[in-house]
Amino acid sequence: METRSARPGPPWRHWVERTGRGPAWRSALFVAVLAQAGSGWAAQAQTGRVPLDAFARILLLLGPALLVVRHRHPVAVAYGVGAVTLVYVGAGFPAGPVFVSLAVACFAAVTAGHRKAAWGAVGLLWAGHLLIGHWLYRWLPPAGDGPAPWGQELGVTAWVLAMLAVSELVRARREQWSRERAERAAAAGRRADEERLRIARELHDVLAHSISVINVQAGVGLALLDTDPEQARTALTTIKAASKEALGEVRQVLDTLRAPGRAPRAPAPGLDRLPELVEQAAATGLAVATDTVGRARALPPGADLAAFRILQEALTNVVRHSGSRTARIRIGWRPDTLELRVDDDGPATGSPAGGSGNGLAGMRERAAALGGRIEAGQRPDGGFRVRATLPLKPAPYREDP
Structure with a gap:
């Protein structure tokens, strides 16, 4: 038509x-x-x-x-x-x-x-x-x-003053409305920028980790394809699982982008999925030891997701930038803070991870959004450490014996 x-x-x-x-x-x-x-x-x-x-x-x-x-x-x-x-x-x-x-x-x-x-x-x-x-x-x-008559002049003067007063009042109201419109537009622009940054950070964290796992496993599969087909099959299985998980998380992020305000179909990852993260790292040949200090408690969804992504990105950096095949995760629960620490013994390989990369920048942004901070750098013994401190609401606290 x-x-x-x-x-x-x-x-x-x-x-x-x-x-x-x-x-x-x-x-x-x-x-x-x-x-x-x-x-x-x-x-x-x-x-x-x-x-x-x-x-x-x-x-x-x-x-x-x-x-x-x-x-x-x-x-x-x-x-x-x-x-x-x-x-x-x-x-x-x-x-x-x-x-x-x-x-x-x-x-x-x-x-x-x-x-x-x-x-x-x-x-x-x-x-x-x-x-x-x-x-x-x-x-x-x-x-x-x-x-x-002078009474007439008083009436004219009163009329003039009233007319100017009304004009000034309307001018002040229009200026106020103009400022409010500008403030609303600026606030909407900031919210849009923050949402784009959040989506970009989420996609970076998902893809960087999954592609690192896929890259390592693809190298293992190619190296063992002729000499150890069974191990090569295991590597391909790991690649399939990592890519499936990455696609699912990317789809969830994109669904949120297409339909703002709609609840995601799957819950956001949190510290309860740390064992899966350790297992994925083990599939790349990285042995991860975890240690928890203090009594664990439920976290708000935003803090839980940030903690998971920080640990995920820290392990991804170990896989990509460290020659060490071991890493140590320490989770410290305090009355008003959550401390996350990831250590590896180095030495550094490939591109340096000195704190200027997108991964570390994303971790710092996640921590800053919650009022926390990230410290990342070389240890005196030659290894590398990522330490995150996230503030928590005060809650009853009891140190585990």
């Missing part, structure tokens, strides 16, 4: 989406209608003023017309509308909603960040109104007009 592309919306819709404001001409048209109609009613009530003529109607249209471009030129529009309003007042026409145009113009200037321009335009009109009402009225229409 042929599909039609969506029709582009009106140009002002993109402006609304970008600025959060509607098209300026709509509000300007509303102000124009209000000024024309309201001034007509005011002319009927204020018989002592100059009747509305063509010039007055043009002034009542000119102010709203300037409002159409108030978002692009807020300063010029504020002063322009102020001048037009002052001319209308000086001409002696009836007072009415002519001041609404100035209110809208100053509101746009304040919310756009041009506070001085808004205050300047309002101050210009206020000072001009005082001069006209108490000095220039002698020479301005209507003829025989007297000075304006």
Whole structure:
């Protein structure tokens, strides 16, 4: 079936989406209608003023017309509308909603960040109104007009202050909303970066360990293929099991990536799978001795996974970078910390594991995410040690006899 592309919306819709404001001409048209109609009613009530003529109607249209471009030129529009309003007042026409145009113009200037321009335009009109009402009225229409009452000036001053106060309040709220949007966007970006880092670290740990096992066993199988077929078969069996396990863990990580928030189909690995890790290392020819100090207890899922991955990566580094065929794991349970230590007697072979590789970087990131730390480096006797300290919540503790 042929599909039609969506029709582009009106140009002002993109402006609304970008600025959060509607098209300026709509509000300007509303102000124009209000000024024309309201001034007509005011002319009927204020018989002592100059009747509305063509010039007055043009002034009542000119102010709203300037409002159409108030978002692009807020300063010029504020002063322009102020001048037009002052001319209308000086001409002696009836007072009415002519001041609404100035209110809208100053509101746009304040919310756009041009506070001085808004205050300047309002101050210009206020000072001009005082001069006209108490000095220039002698020479301005209507003829025989007297000075304006001071109570009227107080009302005008109160109206001006209220208009500016509302504008400042709206400006402050918009700035707050803008900061909140920026903070939410930054937080979402940080969460996305952390999630990508977590997935990359998880895939690295899974693949590095499994591929190291597969690489060693493939070498054994090739070496013994002709002389010891049975041992070569064992190596291939180990390769099959390691690759199957790696595929399962990679699939679990990718399923989480495709469907964020969905519970994984299999539990994340933890220290309860340490025997499997030792068995996999033994299949590569690495003898691993384990020692536990203190009373073991259940760990939160995040800490349990981090502890398992740290031990897994440490053993992978022994297989890849050490000439030693033995390693020692020591797990120390303390009241508020879990200490993991992996030692090998060296010497180092292949690329050095001095702490700048991705594996050690991933271990440090896992520990840092839990508030812990990783120490890795050469021992004085020539071997290599990885020591991790992970903080735990305080819990009742009793040292095993």
